[in-house]
Amino acid sequence: MEKIIDENKQGESLILEAKEGNSRKLFIESYGCQMNFSDSEIVASILANEGFDTTQNLEDADLVLVNTCSIRDKAEQTVRKRLEKYNAVKRINPKMKVGVLGCMAERLKSKFLEEEKIVDLVVGPDAYKDLPNLIAEVDDGRNAVNVILSKEETYGDISPVRLNSNGVTAFVSITRGCDNMCTFCVVPFTRGRERSRDPQSIIEEVNDLWNKGFKEITLLGQNVDSYLWYGGGLKKDFEKASDMQKATAVNFAKLLELCATAQPKMRIRFSTSNPQDMTLDVIETMAKYQNICDYIHLPVQSGSNRILKEMNRQHTREEYFELIDNIRHILPDCAISQDMISGFPTETEEDHQDTLSLMEYVKYEFGFMFAYSERPGTLAERKMEDDIPNDVKKRRLNEIIQLQQKHSLYRTQQHLGKVEEVLIEKESKKSDKHWSGRNTQNTVVVFPKENYKVGDFVNVKINDCTTATLIGEAVGYSDNN
Numbered sequence: 001m002e003k004i005i006d007e008n009k010q011g012e013s014l015i016l017e018a019k020e021g022n023s024r025k026l027f028i029e030s031y032g033c034q035m036n037f038s039d040s041e042i043v044a045s046i047l048a049n050e051g052f053d054t055t056q057n058l059e060d061a062d063l064v065l066v067n068t069c070s071i072r073d074k075a076e077q078t079v080r081k082r083l084e085k086y087n088a089v090k091r092i093n094p095k096m097k098v099g100v101l102g103c104m105a106e107r108l109k110s111k112f113l114e115e116e117k118i119v120d121l122v123v124g125p126d127a128y129k130d131l132p133n134l135i136a137e138v139d140d141g142r143n144a145v146n147v148i149l150s151k152e153e154t155y156g157d158i159s160p161v162r163l164n165s166n167g168v169t170a171f172v173s174i175t176r177g178c179d180n181m182c183t184f185c186v187v188p189f190t191r192g193r194e195r196s197r198d199p200q201s202i203i204e205e206v207n208d209l210w211n212k213g214f215k216e217i218t219l220l221g222q223n224v225d226s227y228l229w230y231g232g233g234l235k236k237d238f239e240k241a242s243d244m245q246k247a248t249a250v251n252f253a254k255l256l257e258l259c260a261t262a263q264p265k266m267r268i269r270f271s272t273s274n275p276q277d278m279t280l281d282v283i284e285t286m287a288k289y290q291n292i293c294d295y296i297h298l299p300v301q302s303g304s305n306r307i308l309k310e311m312n313r314q315h316t317r318e319e320y321f322e323l324i325d326n327i328r329h330i331l332p333d334c335a336i337s338q339d340m341i342s343g344f345p346t347e348t349e350e351d352h353q354d355t356l357s358l359m360e361y362v363k364y365e366f367g368f369m370f371a372y373s374e375r376p377g378t379l380a381e382r383k384m385e386d387d388i389p390n391d392v393k394k395r396r397l398n399e400i401i402q403l404q405q406k407h408s409l410y411r412t413q414q415h416l417g418k419v420e421e422v423l424i425e426k427e428s429k430k431s432d433k434h435w436s437g438r439n440t441q442n443t444v445v446v447f448p449k450e451n452y453k454v455g456d457f458v459n460v461k462i463n464d465c466t467t468a469t470l471i472g473e474a475v476g477y478s479d480n481n
Contacts, residue, residue: 026052027061031079032069034271035220036102038171040067043101043128050132058089063097063135068104070186073373076104080116087118097138099123103190107377110145122147125176125191149177149192168425168455170214172205173197174255175221179236180274182301183312183379184341184372187222194235196227199250203262215423215455216267219259224270225277227252253281260289265480267423269293269442275300275323276314283330291480294331295442298323299339299368303358304351307344312379317358324362335411335441338367340400343393345372345384352396356403363407365441366468371397405467412443412465420445420470421478422460424452445470457481 026047030040043065044054055061064086069075083098090096099121100112106124113119120138123131124147134144177192178185206217221227230241230249238249250258259268268289273296286292302308305317315323327334340355371393374386420439428434428446436446437458446469447460457480464471 024052024062025055025060026063026065027055027058028065028067029082030067032067032071032075032103034171034218035173035176035222036067036069038173038220039102039125039128040065041171043067043131046128046131047135050135058086059093061096063099064089065099065101068100068102070103070107070190070375072370072375079104083116083118090118097121097135099134099138101125101128103186106147106149106190107186109147113143113145119143121145124149166425166454167213168423169216169218170209171220172202172209172217173220174202175224175227178222179226180223180276180314181312181379183310183384184301184344184375186375186378189377191222194223194226195233196229196235198232199229199255199258202255203258206259206262206266210263210266213455214266215457216269217259219255219268219270222272223274223277225252225273225279225282227255229255251281253279253285256282256285256292257289260285260292264289264291267291267293267440269295271297273298275320278323280326280330283327286334287330293440293442294334295337295440296327296334297337297339300358301339301341302344302347302351303355304347305354307347307351307354310346310384311341311344317354320358321361333441335365335443336362337442338362338364338369338404340367340369341372342369342396342400343372343388345380345387347388347396352399355400359400359403359407363410364404365411365443366408367400367404369397369400369404408467409465412467412470415439415443415462415470416465417462419459419461419475420472421480422447422458424454424456424458426454439470443470444468445472447472447474450474452477 026044028040028044030037052063058064066079066082068079086098090098097120098118100119101123102125105112105122108115109122112122121134121144123134126149127146130146134146137144175194175196177194178187179194181188209217226235228235228238228249228251230238230245256268268291275298286294300320301311301313303317308316324336327336342352372388374381422437422439422445424435424437426436428436433449434446435449435452436444439445445460452458452474457478458474459476459478460472461475462470462472
């Protein structure tokens with residue numbers, strides 16, 4: 001995956017405090033999107049009640065689970081290489097069991113057991129509550145598979161453990177699935193249709209996190225702007241709801257407001273948005289509440305109307321520009337990031353230039369950029385020839401990356417000389433004498449430690465920058481402490 005800043009941890013093993021009485025060891029590794037990391041916390045919570053403590057030592061594990069991503073072929077190949085590593089350990093410890101979770105499990109289902117002889121259980125994203133039964137089957141010497149997709153929010157009643165947490169930031173899942181059916185994307189097939197979580201359970205989780213000392217949450221979903229709670233069920237069935245359900249329904253703008261007012265000092269972020277579903281009331285709610293961060297991840301995928309249509313993106317280039325203009329008008333300081341695909345089937349040089357010109361218009365803070373890879377089961381794989389040569393894909397991708405680096409530097413330079421509030425999250429990777437945190441625009445800021453600590457809100461004067469990082473000095477605590 002090509003990206004300007006590395007804010008998603010890849011392949012991280014996760015650990016929580018030991019629970020008294022637990023005797024088995026769980027090693028769980030996560031790849032892909034933030035939702036997968038959030039799901040791994042749910043899995044660990046379920047298995048903690050079944051006698052499993054997590055470990056960061058693979059060799060000590062009784063059960064190894066890898067939470068997988070299927071968004072691109074490279075992600076799947078990474079998982080298969082990890083399975084080779086597990087297999088080497090399993091030869092030494094034959095009692096160790098190995099399971100595959102997540103989108104790759106959902107896509108391949110029982111076929112995984114045939115392809116990877118090491119795998120003992122395969123569990124899709126909606127079936128984690130069945131893990132105790134599946135593990136019991138494996139313990140009895142049988143392989144186990146459950147990849148049934150749900151029509152309801154599956155885990156709203158589970159309090160996730162915060163794995164390997166910094167105690168400051170946390171994910172809160174609010175929706176699952178996606179209805180948009182982009183031709184390149186496997187998510188509707190691996191995570192099912194859109195359904196939303198009861199807002200009351202979300203607020204309870206937010207309040208609980210605040211009481212435990214967390215200072216920032218990220219509301220998660222494949223498409224958060226499609227959040228719609230009317231009492232349960234799929235979003236597509238909303239028209240069948242009663243008049244009372246429709247009158248009391250909670251959309252994403254209202255949910256944002258509920259979270260912002262529930263904990264006025266808790267920073268709130270969200271991801272991911274879809275251009276066709278983001279409405280003005282969401283942007284206006286962001287402007288109304290200071291604790292909602294000025295940052296939107298707004299994937300566009302291409303700047304060409306023709307390619308957008310081939311992708312089944314339900315917006316045009318012009319509609320995207322209108323949304324950007326509205327964001328800039330209502331939230332002048334809002335940072336915007338992108339997802340972009342180069343080399344989609346039939347993409348011409350003119351289409352590619354349209355993408356570059358769109359980037360010039362927006363000047364994103366950072367981006368996640370990929371060369372197109374065909375995903376089995378998608379409409380693009382079934383109906384379109386992957387006809388762009390790899391060298392052309394790579395050249396176009398490099399041009400996109402180079403332009404994004406230029407814009408990233410332009411955006412970070414806009415912060416020079418300003419004093420900005422930063423939430424300290426951890427020690428800097430490059431210096432044990434510096435803290436690292438993020439400002440409201442989601443830009444990483446590093447500054448000397450002095451007497452501050454993780455979890456503090458600090459005002460920092462920005463003195464220097466790179467394409468991805470702001471460098472400054474603390475000038476005091478912010479009013480948010």
